Amino acid sequence: MRLVNRTFDELEPGDTAELRRLITADDLFVFAVASGNYNPMHLTETDLDADGQTERVAPGMFVASLISAVLGTQLPGPGTVYRRQVLDFHNRALAGQEVVVRARVLSKADGFVRLATEVRRLADDAPLVTGEAEVAAPSEPFAAEDVEIPGLIVQRHRHFEALLDRARPLPALPTAVVCPDDTNSLAGTLMARRESIITPILVGRAAAIHAAAAELHADLSGIEIVDVETDLAAATRACALVHEGRVQAVMKGHLHTDDLLKPMVDRDTGLRIGRRLTHVFVMDVPGQPEPILVTDAAINIAPDLLTKQDICQNAIDLARSLGMDPRVGVLSAVETVNPAIQSSIDAALLSKMADRGQITGGHVEGPLAMDNAIDLAAARTKGLQGSVAGRANILVVPGIDAGNMLAKQLAFMSHAEGAGLVLGARVPVILNSRSDSPMSRLASCAVAAIHSLAKG
Structure with missing residues (x-):
């Protein structure tokens, strides 16, 4: 100025x-x-x-x-x-x-x-x-010349508010909630039920579920509870409820992610549909014009090229169901191919695979460094053109370390809220952590409901 x-x-x-x-x-x-x-x-x-x-x-x-x-x-x-x-x-x-x-x-x-x-x-x-x-x-x-003052970002999660507004009029999503036997997971479940976003079936130790409800002073009248004794048995029963057509989503309660997912990858009774299971964080970052999807930050530790292909495709499908124009930035430490950096090679191959129709429905570019993936000025400084550089709304990370750190940096330093979903299964799997806020839990259910409807 x-x-x-x-x-x-x-x-x-x-x-x-x-x-x-x-x-x-x-x-x-x-x-x-x-x-x-x-x-x-x-x-x-x-x-x-x-x-x-x-x-x-x-x-x-x-x-x-x-x-x-x-x-x-x-x-x-x-x-x-x-x-x-x-x-x-x-x-x-x-x-x-x-x-x-x-x-x-x-x-x-x-x-x-x-x-x-x-x-x-x-x-x-x-x-x-x-x-x-x-x-x-x-x-x-x-x-x-060039008088500047510090910018202000309002910590308001308008993108999640919009998603909730979209989800509330939809039919409530029948959801198997696995082991909601602590106050955090049960409170999130009941909140989503009150908002008419999900219709929960609680699967786990009935006595523990009732004890958590008593601590919350919550009434479970009208909610079906399936009493099973172990976490693994509860996750297995949730898969069975999907096959029986009684639920259209599965939601993590108070159990380890490995125990939740293990029955889902069973060849005979699981929920796999050909693609690898991949995780997407839908991040509402204050100040950003649209949600940012970060993948994979929770399941695939060191994904190979074919796994990254499924990571890209699952994220694109989710973005499209949310009404976004998918622009996938495949991240590396550099924006040029370096034979010594495997992630840069994978990124270039994924970009070419998209050009050849092996990944569909979105724009895919890589390798991109974090700055020139999301900042247009940084992209132009490096001479990067195209529809993704500087404007990526899907960030594909090299591995779980980078993904976990990026998602948590956005949450704890940029004040983002994150909705977590596992894709590649027969139904969306809502994956919350114990530290998630009520808005995150509610938004995860809203994302699952919108995506489930879009899949038909």
């Missing part, structure tokens, strides 16, 4: 300045945190005033604060100090509306300047705020 001021001596009555601003929902969250005004009228989409319209109304003082942006950056600009501001409020502004903010010099004397100020809604020119400002104008000129 370039900033230039106009000193007191340079100002004349009639001088004007204006700026346009699109008011976003994130603006309202930032203002709420900065001001302490948590009025739900400004933050939620509910009809709090019974006027038949949902709210998300911009606070009047937020709209008025935009006047200071004109005064502090344009007229008079840097060095301006407020003395007085008169405000009259006329109409509301809503998130998603664009406004125009104007200031006009009325008079000046003794170093002080009076300005008429207003904010109007751009679509219909309706006045939102009008008034008059008095400021101490700068006496010394100021000009600076």
